[in-house]
Amino acid sequence: MISKYGVVLLAVLLAATPLRATTRATDYPGSISMLLGVESVRSDLALDVKQKSRLNALRKELRSKSQVLTRKKSKVPTSRLTADQKLFSLIDSNNSSALAVLTPEQSLRFHEIQNQALGFTMLVSPKVQKQLELGVKQVISIEKIRLKGLDYVAETNLAFEQGKISQDERLQRLRDYRAHQAEDFKNVLTRVQRKVFSALCGPPLKN
Secondary structure (H helix, E strand, O other), X not given: OOOHHHXXXXXXXXXXXXXXXXXXXXXXXXXXXXXXXXXHHHHHHOOOHHHHHHHXXXXXXXXXXXXXXXXXXXXXXXXXXXXXXXXXXXXXXXXHHHXXXXXXXXXXXXXXXXXXXXXXXXXXXXXXXXXXXXXXXXXHHHHHHHHHHHHHHHHHHHHHHOOOOOHHHHHHHHHHHHHHHHHHHHXXXXXXXXXXXXXXXXXXXXX
C-alpha cells in the first residue's frame, strides 16, 4: 500500500502531466525534490540549511517549468506524447540535481524512504528488481501490470480534461488505482522477496 508520502509523489505527477501521468520503469518514479520537501523526510535525513535552500529552489524550478509545458496543450496524440517526454526529461534532470545535494549516507537513507513512500510500486525500479533477484517471469508480470495502468490513467486524465469528472474525483480515482496496482505488484513476489523488500525500506519514517 502506498503511504501518505507516496501521495506527494503522485500529486506532482498529476499536476504535471495532463494525459499520461503514470508509473515509469525507472529507479525514481516520482519527484525527488518534492519528496525531500516533506518535513519529516527532511528531519530524518538531517538536511542542513544550505541543502534545504537548494532543494527548495529545485522544487520551485520544477513547478515553474512543468506548468509551462502543461499550458501548451494539444489535441494531437503525438504532440501530447512529445510534451510528456519533455516533462519526464525535466523531472529526470531535476531528480539528478536533487540527488546531488545529498551526502552518500543521506542518499542511502533516501532510497529506503522512497521505498517506504511508494511501497510495492517500487517494483518497477530496475535497481529494486535486481536487489530482489526477480525471475524473468516476475519481471514480465510487473511490466504487464505497469502497462495496464497506462490505459487507465490516460482514460481518467482525459475524462478530467473533457470536464466529465472533477479534479477531486480524478485524484481519488488515481489514488485508489495506485493502491490496487501496488497490491498486484506485491502478489508477484514470494514471501521471502517480500521480507527482503521490507528490509530495503529500512527503519520506519517518523511522522
